[in-house]
Amino acid sequence: MPPSRPRRRAPAPPPAPSALKPDPVAMARAVRDFLTAAGLSLQDVNLVDTPTRVADVWSNGFLDGYARTPExxxxxxxxxxxxxxxxxxxxxxxxxxxxxxxxxxxxxxxxxxxxxxxxxxxxxxxxxxxxxxxxxxxxxxxxxxxxxxxxxxxxxxxxxxxxxxxxxxxxxxxxxxxxxxxxxxxxxxxxxxxxxxxxxxxxxxxxxxxx
CATH class of the missing domain: 3.30.1130.10 (GTP cyclohydrolase I, C-terminal domain/NADPH-dependent 7-cyano-7-deazaguanine reductase, N-terminal domain)
Structure with a gap:
């Protein structure tokens, strides 16, 4: 018998509303870790508030769609x-x-x-x-x-x-x-x-x- 074709995996459904609730504090902390790992100094005047700003724009501009349904x-x-x-x-x-x-x-x-x-x-x-x-x-x-x-x-x-x-x-x-x-x-x-x-x-x- 010829080998059976592998079944195509159905795409995962989009996350349910409110399934993802951004944690801005944890996000800012992760951004600080990322910048530090990249060898950058958080004492740089241009980077002092960057973690908080990044957490805010991601929470409210790139991830806020998860909290809404199409309805x-x-x-x-x-x-x-x-x-x-x-x-x-x-x-x-x-x-x-x-x-x-x-x-x-x-x-x-x-x-x-x-x-x-x-x-x-x-x-x-x-x-x-x-x-x-x-x-x-x-x-x-x-x-x-x-x-x-x-x-x-x-x-x-x-x-x-x-x-x-x-x-x-x-x-x-x-x-x-x-x-x-x-x-x-x-x-x-x-x-x-x-x-x-x-x-x-x-x-x-x-x-x-x-x-």
Whole structure:
């Protein structure tokens, strides 16, 4: 009998809200240890308050997404219009920042989010909050797109969702061959948009028209 193929391990689900609660005091202490291990003097006037500042920006700017659920990020939803018949809702160029889990280096870019209303709709600004809910975690760009698209489909009962990300990755631009102009792209589709049909072509026509 031919050897059986190893099963692909399913990606781990994102941590539950509040599963990670940053400890700023312990974080600052760890930063002090890191700087000391790097051979730097904490007596340097520029480094005296660095551990506290680093702990604060990580707690409130890079890891605060763990404390929110997609439902909380999207907030109040509303019944979809009665005359809704499969039209796309698209919000493009949502600025975001996140942190790569491999090197703890930042990546920044623009998110384009789309969905077809199912039973519920949501305010446009809440789509940016949903992106930040996942972006403010240690997450890969590909997984960020996937989590946004899946959450929209689930929370809004949408038959078609998409999240397309364009980003500048510090670990690519600053390391290796210094690919200073590299831009990375990640796409995730759910429902009807998973097929390369008229709906997806309409989405890309709208995104192309914005340039």
């Amino acid at each position: 909380e990020a999207l907030g109040k939803t509303y019944p979809a219009p009665a005359n809704s018949s499969g039209e796309l809702v698209v919000v493009s160029d949502l600025r975001f920042h996140s942190m790569c889990p491999h090197h703890l280096l930042p990546f920044t870019g623009r998110a384009h989010v789309a969905y077809v209303p199912g039973t519920r709709v949501v305010g446009f600004g809440r789509l940016a909050s949903l992106v930040d809910c996942f972006a403010h975690r240690l997450i890969l760009q590909e997984e960020l797109a996937r989590q946004v698209a899946q959450s929209l489909a689930r929370v809004l009962d949408s038959p078609a969702t998409a999240c397309i990300l364009e980003a500048e990755q510090a670990c690519l631009r600053l390391r290796a061959d210094h690919q200073r102009d590299a831009v990375t792209h990640a796409e995730a589709y759910e429902g009807l948009l998973r097929r390369d049909g008229p709906l997806r072509r309409e989405l890309w026509a709208r995104l192309g028209a914005r340039r």
